[in-house]
Amino acid sequence: MPPKTEEEKFDELKAALFLEFPPLRGSTDAVVRQMLGTKSVKPWYGKYKERVKLEAGLPEGMGAAGLTAEMWDWALDVKKDRSTARAAHAKACEELARKHKLAVDKEDAQLAAALADNDSPLIRLIEAGYEELPLRSQARVAAIEDKKLRIKALDDELLAYRKTMLAQLYPDTTKFTPGDEGTRPVA
Incomplete structure (x- = not known):
């Protein structure tokens, strides 16, 4: 089973809080808002909001796959380096291909001249x-x-x-x- 997303964890927390404090009245959201201000939940909720904000910048499905924003930032830096390396390789190959074509054209011309004789x-x-x-x-x-x-x-x-x-x-x-x-x- 895939790891739970932050959204799923938050939904479970809301349900647990609602069940844990039955005397509170109102909707699930109202109960959660009340609980989020408590000493035991407030630090966790702050971290949760940060993670959700960071993961909102991830491509679709990456957060659900377990990729964190930190991993994504690192991967973007590496991808830039890899793209730069690929671009340099393509440029070098184009130059080699151009030189090779010139050499082949020269050899073809020499062959044509030799055969024409x-x-x-x-x-x-x-x-x-x-x-x-x-x-x-x-x-x-x-x-x-x-x-x-x-x-x-x-x-x-x-x-x-x-x-x-x-x-x-x-x-x-x-x-x-x-x-x-x-x-x-x-x-």
């Missing part, structure tokens, strides 16, 4: 993959649900594509001369 339709044909296939071929491959059959279909489609494109590039493959492959367009 020896690019040709024949090389692009040999390196062709799924994305270079005609859309109809891509659709046929994508429609196959079984993974092994899809891989085999992709290999078959790539083979057919390469044969067709190679025949267009070099109608007579026996007359291939290294270096002239860049002069023939790939359809």
Whole structure:
């Protein structure tokens, strides 16, 4: 059973006071007001009012869970430190990501330049993959649900594509001369 809240404790006190002093007449609240001024209850009630005032500043449900105002104040200070640490981390990560992107972009540019030096339709044909296939071929491959059959279909489609494109590039493959492959367009 969860610990009683200050409100529940106060309600119990009111009921106990009402039962303890039956000769007093009036409502429960009137009896409680009379009792709160007594020497035995007054110190407790002062502390109770302070706690209720402090706990009124707690988020909903925290006081009922047993969290005190002192705990909440401490937690707020710690949360500020944690938020500051998270913000510093996010800023550092953003800077690292920016530097990383610049480095990757630089490497990509160097790769593109290196590949451009020896690019040709024949090389692009040999390196062709799924994305270079005609859309109809891509659709046929994508429609196959079984993974092994899809891989085999992709290999078959790539083979057919390469044969067709190679025949267009070099109608007579026996007359291939290294270096002239860049002069023939790939359809």
